[in-house]
Amino acid sequence: MEPFKHPGFYRVGRWFDLRRRKAGMWAYALNRITGIGLVVYLYLHLVVLSLLLGGPGSWNAFVSLARSPLVLVLDVILFAGALIHGLNGVRVALTSFSRGVRVQKGFFSVVMVVTVVTLAFVALKVFGG
Amino acid sequence: MDNPFAQEPRASSSWLWQVITGIGLLFLLGLHLVAQHFLVKGGLRDYAEVVTYLRNPLVLVLEVLFLVCVTTHAMLGVRAILQDFGLSARVEQRLSRGLTGVGILTVAYSLLLLWVIIH
Numbered sequence: 249m250e251p252f253k254h255p256g257f258y259r260v261g262r263w264f265d266l267r268r269r270k271a272g273m274w275a276y277a278l279n280r281i282t283g284i285g286l287v288v289y290l291y292l293h294l295v296v297l298s299l300l301l302g303g304p305g306s307w308n309a310f311v312s313l314a315r316s317p318l319v320l321v322l323d324v325i326l327f328a329g330a331l332i333h334g335l336n337g338v339r340v341a342l343t344s345f346s347r348g349v350r351v352q353k354g355f356f357s358v359v360m361v362v363t364v365v366t367l368a369f370v371a372l373k374v375f376g377g
Numbered sequence: 378m379d380n381p382f383a384q385e386p387r388a389s390s391s392w393l394w395q396v397i398t399g400i401g402l403l404f405l406l407g408l409h410l411v412a413q414h415f416l417v418k419g420g421l422r423d424y425a426e427v428v429t430y431l432r433n434p435l436v437l438v439l440e441v442l443f444l445v446c447v448t449t450h451a452m453l454g455v456r457a458i459l460q461d462f463g464l465s466a467r468v469e470q471r472l473s474r475g476l477t478g479v480g481i482l483t484v485a486y487s488l489l490l491l492w493v494i495i496h
Contacts, residue, residue: 284458297487298490300494301490301494304423304424307423308423308424314420344396
């Protein structure tokens with residue numbers, strides 16, 4: 249069997265297939281994709297925190313860089329990922345324990361609305377000081 | 378296309394831990410973000426402020442708890458994603474061992490980092 253025709257690759261490939269999506273598939277794909285992003289960020293964060301080992305000079309130089317507009321935009325994107333993953337995770341956990349199965353699509357819409365509203369507040373806080 | 382949540386997550390001990398650490402993270406990550414970034418002028422502490430902050434025993438305990446929760450949740454999440462590839466039982470067992478090792482190394486390195494910063 250050719251490696252990319254393996255059923256496993258087909259299943260993972262479906263995360264990125266945007267055709268004929270239903271709310272459940274959007275939620276599933278978003279949870280997986282934000283999860284991967286957050287794991288990458290976890291290790292990036294550890295690398296950045298390692299700058300503290302270099303003493304005040306290296307850390308304070310990073311703090312100046314981290315206050316630049318580009319990094320602040322990345323912070324807001326990161327926050328969006330964490331919010332979607334966290335709130336959607338609550339929905340998945342409840343569903344897996346047979347709670348709110350009938351209203352899970354509505355729950356997903358609520359998750360997205362809460363994410364957008366909270367993100368707008370956070371963006372104002374981050375860029376407004 | 379069927380909703381994949383209809384087939385998963387499976388009711389297993391690893392899924393239960395995923396949920397427990399996830400609930401813990403809702404509180405600990407929220408606390409971490411507010412205390413480390415939102416309450417600090419400019420969003421980040423300078424070196425001296427970081428050291429003072431981490432020397433507070435309550436903060437240290439909460440940060441270590443956060444570290445353990447986030448690493449466990451991340452490793453279980455990576456495992457769940459890789460299981461989507463339809464791994465054999467043998468490969469899955471090796472994967473679990475490998476991810477446990479990565480998780481332990483991550484926590485150990487982070488604790489070392491904390492120790493050096495505090496001292």
